[in-house]
Amino acid sequence: MNRLLSGTVAATLLLALGACGSDESPAATGEAADSGATLTMWTRAATESVSKAYAAAYNAxxxxxxxxxxxxxxxxxAKLASAAGAKALPDLFASDVVFAPQYASQGLWLDITDKFNALPVKDKVAPAHVRNGTWNKKNYAVxxxxxxxxxxxxxxxxxxxxLDPEKPPKTLTEFAAAARAVDKLGGDINGTYFGGNCGGCNVFTLWPSVWAAGGDVMNADGTASTIDSKEMAEVFALYRKLYDEGVAAPASKDEAGPTWLGALQSGKIGIAPAPSAWLGIIEEKAAFKVGIAPISGINGGESTFVGGDSIGIGATSKHAAQAWDFLAWTLGDEAQVEVVAKGKGVPTRTDLASNKYSSADPRVVTINNLxxxxxxxxxxxxxxxxxDPQSPWNTAFRGALFGDAQKSLGDGATALTASLKK
Structure with missing residues (x-):
């Protein structure tokens, strides 16, 4: 949840990328796809286990x-910035999906448009991720x-x-009612929890309620904020009321991300929005049963923030054809079922939401179908x-939750738009 990048590193990266771009595509190399090349692949620690599982299965x-x-x-x-500046990027590298538009726009990855369009499963690959790996109508990452x-x-x-544990709330209003019911148990039990001092946490967990209600947070090309909307105001008003009533744990106000998982693992929180990956992590240590429900809007609907990592071929790679062979393989049935699904991950293909591994747990099917x-x-x-902790979003959402909501969202939209246009 903490995707922090300093302004200095960001500026360095942009300069480096500008000098690193390449128009060469995997199809232009003329090399055999599986020629015995050694491919270097970089990833952040957050996705290390999945990356290594992919590699091990492919290598075999x-x-x-x-x-x-x-x-x-x-x-x-910073590591990527240094490699880009030296024109020594790895053959493949993954990144947080929200960075994909920036990296694609600066030519850090090779253009894979033709190769991607030739895939028989291209229309079944996670549409939100594909969109973020696209720049000027060209595909750069999967x-x-x-x-x-x-x-x-x-x-x-x-x-x-x-409450019926097999009937989770279907609206945000029902979510609030369930949280209040649990909170009445008293003692050290709280109805809900949220990251009240974490920009990434609130993006990830509050925005889906806006989308589920038919609203949006930005315009289509990500250059103008629309947080001063009726849908956003209603979501913040609901969470603010839960905090003011003491239904949300007091620690929610200062939660910056690091102790969020621990709060849910404690067994003292009734219901809360959180990453789907935490289902298995919580159950490893918890003595209680965990339920799953989609995030909804005030009066219904379902949505989710599709996060995770994108991956592309480094712009300076000398083994583009072989690198594409690996990427194409990761999107195939074998990798998605026997590596991702078997490892309790979410397949990157919409048609594999229900598979021989996920079908054993209806909760996983619910997650995958979102x-x-x-x-x-x-x-x-x-x-x-x-x-970034100093971002205009941090100021806006803190004000909306704990200060003057109307002014914070209005001023926030203006400040966010100015930042998005940079």
Whole structure:
């Protein structure tokens, strides 16, 4: 959730990328696709396990061999900037999907448009991720990992509060009612929890309620903010009321991300929006049963923030054809079922939401089916505008939750638009 990139590193990266771009496509190399090349692949620590699982499965059945190197999340952008400046990018590299428009626009990845369009499954690949890896109608990246926002709820607390644990809320209004019911259990139990001091957390968990209600947060090309909307105001008003009533845990106000998972693992929270990947993580240590529900709008609908990582071919790669062979393989049935689904991940293909592994757990099918209903925000200057602790979004949402909501959203839309246009 913490996709922090300093202004200095961002500026360095942009300069480096401008000098690094290439119009060569994988089809232009003339090399055999599986010739026994050694391919270098970089990823951030957050996706290291999936990246290495892909590589191991591919290496076992191909002459090409993919070598994965992972870097700490906070160091990764600077590492890419340095490699781009030296024109020594790896053959393949993954990045947080919200950075994809920026990287694509600066030519950090090779153009893979023709190759992607020739895939028989191209129309089934996560549409939100494909959109973020596109710049000026050309494809530069494909989905590497998927993580989505959902409602996680404590079935044991639901039962104790007199709620049906098999019937989660279908509207945000019902979510608030369920949280209040659990909160009445008293003691150290709270109805809900949220990241009240975390820009990325609120983007990930609150925006889907706006989308589910038919609203949006930006214009289509990510250059103008629309947070001063009726839909956004209603979402913030609901969460603010839950906090003012004491239904949301007091720690929510200062939660910047690091202790959010721990709060839900404690078994003291009734229901809260969170990353879908936390389902398995929570259950590894929890003594309670976890339920899953889609994030809804005030009066219904369903949506999700389709997060995760995108991956493309480094602009300076000398093995573009072989690198594409790996990428195409990762989107195939074998990789998506036997690597991703088997590892309890979310397939990057909409047609594989229900498979032989996910079918054993209806909750996983629920998560997988949300992919086609969700969005991944598209904006070239996303990080500085929303994720950075000093971003205008941080000021806007803090004000909307704990201050003058109307003024904060109005002023915020203006400030966010100015930042998005940079």
């Amino acid at each position: 059945t191909h002459k090409n061999q993919v070598q994965v190197t992972a870097y700490p999340n906070e160091e990764y952008p 989905p590497h990992t998927i993580d989505m926002s959902v409602m996680l709820y404590n079935k044991d607390l639901f039962t104790k509060a007199g 992919m086609g209903k969700g969005k991944t925000p598209y904006a070239k200057n996303f990080n500085a505008t929303y994720n």
